Amino acid sequence: MIDKKFKLSKPPNHQIQYLFILLCFFSFTKIFAQENNKKLHINFFGHLEYDFDKLSTGNNSYFSIGEQDIFITSKINDRISFLGENVIRYDSKSSSTFIPSIERVQLKFDYYENHSLIVGKMHSPINYWNDVYHHGRLFFPTVDRPLAFSYLVPVHTLGLRLQGQNLGKLKFGYDLMTGNGISSNDFTDLGVNNSLLAAFHVKPFDNFRIGLSYYYDFIKGNYSGAHSGHSTAVHQAALAKYKGNINFELFSFSASYFSDKFEFLNESCVNKSRSDTLGMAINMSNYTYFGYKIKENITPFASYDFIDISNKDVHIGHLSKSKIILGCRYDINHLLNLKFHFARISPNHAFINSHIHQTEPDSYEFKIQMAYGF
Amino acid sequence: MGFSKSILTLCFVLSIFGSYTVQGQIASDLLVIANEIGSTNLTKKQVIAYAKGEKNFWPNSKKVVIVLPSAKSEIAEAVALTVYKTNSGGMQKYWLSLIFQGRADPPVFLGNDEETIRFIEKNKGAIGFISAKNKSKANDYLIEVKTD
Numbered sequence: 375m376i377d378k379k380f381k382l383s384k385p386p387n388h389q390i391q392y393l394f395i396l397l398c399f400f401s402f403t404k405i406f407a408q409e410n411n412k413k414l415h416i417n418f419f420g421h422l423e424y425d426f427d428k429l430s431t432g433n434n435s436y437f438s439i440g441e442q443d444i445f446i447t448s449k450i451n452d453r454i455s456f457l458g459e460n461v462i463r464y465d466s467k468s469s470s471t472f473i474p475s476i477e478r479v480q481l482k483f484d485y486y487e488n489h490s491l492i493v494g495k496m497h498s499p500i501n502y503w504n505d506v507y508h509h510g511r512l513f514f515p516t517v518d519r520p521l522a523f524s525y526l527v528p529v530h531t532l533g534l535r536l537q538g539q540n541l542g543k544l545k546f547g548y549d550l551m552t553g554n555g556i557s558s559n560d561f562t563d564l565g566v567n568n569s570l571l572a573a574f575h576v577k578p579f580d581n582f583r584i585g586l587s588y589y590y591d592f593i594k595g596n597y598s599g600a601h602s603g604h605s606t607a608v609h610q611a612a613l614a615k616y617k618g619n620i621n622f623e624l625f626s627f628s629a630s631y632f633s634d635k636f637e638f639l640n641e642s643c644v645n646k647s648r649s650d651t652l653g654m655a656i657n658m659s660n661y662t663y664f665g666y667k668i669k670e671n672i673t674p675f676a677s678y679d680f681i682d683i684s685n686k687d688v689h690i691g692h693l694s695k696s697k698i699i700l701g702c703r704y705d706i707n708h709l710l711n712l713k714f715h716f717a718r719i720s721p722n723h724a725f726i727n728s729h730i731h732q733t734e735p736d737s738y739e740f741k742i743q744m745a746y747g748f
Numbered sequence: 749m750g751f752s753k754s755i756l757t758l759c760f761v762l763s764i765f766g767s768y769t770v771q772g773q774i775a776s777d778l779l780v781i782a783n784e785i786g787s788t789n790l791t792k793k794q795v796i797a798y799a800k801g802e803k804n805f806w807p808n809s810k811k812v813v814i815v816l817p818s819a820k821s822e823i824a825e826a827v828a829l830t831v832y833k834t835n836s837g838g839m840q841k842y843w844l845s846l847i848f849q850g851r852a853d854p855p856v857f858l859g860n861d862e863e864t865i866r867f868i869e870k871n872k873g874a875i876g877f878i879s880a881k882n883k884s885k886a887n888d889y890l891i892e893v894k895t896d
Contacts, residue, residue, distance in 0.1 A: 415847070445848065447853075455853055457850045484804050490804075545802070
């Protein structure tokens with residue numbers, strides 16, 4: 375009898391509780407989805423990778439778990455919809471080496487025909503890659519993102535956006551945006567200056583899109599928060615000596631053509647970054663991709679990518695890098711693909727004389743990636 | 749003079765073909781059906797634009813709700829080829845990508861013509877495709893499709 379009481383008073387099994395909560399959640403979402411005419415949609419995207427790197431310091435061979443992306447959309451009514459994207463990704467500072475990250479939370483109000491007002495955290499519509507792919511490696515034509523994505527492009531903005539799309543015969547689109555900029559995070563901002571972005575594109579014929587954008591931000595205290603390029607914060611830590619403000623301007627251009635046979639993408643950035651000490655730094659990047667389908671589901675591809683950050687730049691830091699890539703994509707079906715590439719990474723531009731003298735040898739990498747989404 | 753007459757006759761014949769319409773039919777084996785979209789006829793170009801998510805609302809301000817055949821439907825390949833110029837997997841990936849970009853609301857994927865007709869009956873602003881053999885089951889919702 376005492377034993378029975380003792381058993382009853384034992385602490386509850388947390389694993390069973392979590393399982394129960396998860397079951398309730400999925401049951402609820404299922405019922406909710408059915409009752410609301412399938413208005414709630416949950417998707418999952420992710421990738422697994424194998425890398426072999428030949429570096430000047432030695433060789434590395436390893437498998438890795440890529441970003442795991444839980445993507446939710448819901449129609450609240452005919453004019454208002456919700457989009458949420460949470461990613462679990464690698465973070466060396468975390469004890470488990472993986473952390474959850476809120477990548478997008480946005481409420482969209484379609485106020486008139488193809489014109490919308492969006493509020494929340496979103497991918498800054500700068501260039502094609504960040505606007506169309508961002509975390510969606512299932513949709514990437516290649517294994518990796520362009521280099522500019524890591525350094526120059528402020529990938530997220532939390533704020534307000536006016537959007538129009540497919541307007542007129544040219545299918546004109548615009549995105550006007552203001553929000554927390556490079557020095558901010560998803561909760562607060564250091565200053566009172568919000569970032570400004572104006573992006574425009576046209577789609578004059580099927581599968582072709584051409585666009586340009588202008589982004590401005592006043593970076594208070596030369597601080598990189600949650601919305602800068604993915605690697606900028608790392609570089610910033612090494613350049614902590616300059617604590618003044620920066621006027622950051624980014625001009626971008628992209629042209630893309632993805633047909634059932636031929637694929638092409640070019641995107642360029644020119645960045646003007648002005649500091650109190652070294653004055654104006656002009657940085658640039660260019661990414662070019664070609665793919666050609668030899669079969670319905672097999673696409674060999676080649677790309678050339680370079681980034682050149684001036685030695686006057688105190689935000690990103692002096693950098694010159696180019697990457698020549700040859701690879702192939704095999705679409706197993708529309709929910710799963712396999713890609714591999716060989717890349718040569720040089721500390722200089724491969725085709726033109728850079729102002730930087732090469733100080734280290736080229737490195738090479740071989741990657742295999744499986745990307746999925748359902 | 750004779751040459752001008754021939755040209756005029758040719759123009760007349762072409763204009764007849766140019767305005768050729770078939771009720772509901774977008775391809776030889778496919779019909780378009782819709783519920784309260786503010787019109788009973790559309791051009792093929794318009795049907796494709798709406799089915800590709802390029803318009804949020806109909807002229808009567810009703811929200812566009814796109815109904816597409818799921819992979820198991822017998823008309824999936826025909827719709828994918830006619831509207832999206834790809835196969836049914838390509839059609840699904842087109843939508844997965846558009847939804848991921850946050851640029852469109854997800855369409856409703858249904859397994860057969862009966863489900864499509866039932867859904868369109870219940871939802872104003874919905875547009876979808878059925879097989880030509882089921883024309884009699886959806887007479888009230890057929891859209892006249894004009895060639896462009």
